[in-house]
Amino acid sequence: MSQLHLKIVTPERLILDEEVSMVTLPSSEGELGILPHHTNLMAKLIPGELRIKKGKSTEVLAVGGGFLQMADNTLTIMTDLALEEKEIDERAVEEARKRAETALKQKLSNEEYAETMAILEKSLAQLRIKRRHKVR
Numbered sequence: 001m002s003q004l005h006l007k008i009v010t011p012e013r014l015i016l017d018e019e020v021s022m023v024t025l026p027s028s029e030g031e032l033g034i035l036p037h038h039t040n041l042m043a044k045l046i047p048g049e050l051r052i053k054k055g056k057s058t059e060v061l062a063v064g065g066g067f068l069q070m071a072d073n074t075l076t077i078m079t080d081l082a083l084e085e086k087e088i089d090e091r092a093v094e095e096a097r098k099r100a101e102t103a104l105k106q107k108l109s110n111e112e113y114a115e116t117m118a119i120l121e122k123s124l125a126q127l128r129i130k131r132r133h134k135v136r
Contacts, residue, residue, distance in 0.1 A: 007077065009079075025048070027068070040072075064122045096123045
């Protein structure tokens with residue numbers, strides 16, 4: 001079976017560097033499905049759910065904003081957040097969501113508004129992953 005090389009990088013560390021069957025991710029243009037030998041592209045990554053298919057198994061990560069590049073059968077994802085469900089602290093993320101929603105009710109500068117919206121979007125993405133894929 002054909003594979004593509006996937007690298008996921010955050011400012012803190014290299015999250016993943018391996019061969020996979022398919023990657024589905026949220027972009028500013030909608031959800032993208034990347035298969036082996038996909039045409040070269042660059043796109044903006046938005047907060048949401050990233051699914052990595054390896055053979056018959058699928059791994060799910062909550063991702064933040066960033067960029068992706070597909071070139072020479074290598075998909076490189078550069079993001080400020082990439083967490084598995086088990087790494088997400090639901091209580092802390094819920095508190096961050098509430099603080100962001102409260103802050104949005106205040107008068108904010110454009111920069112403060114953008115930062116608060118980014119926090120809110122990442123919090124919501126993490127909560128969706130945690131609640132949908134919680135290990136029972």
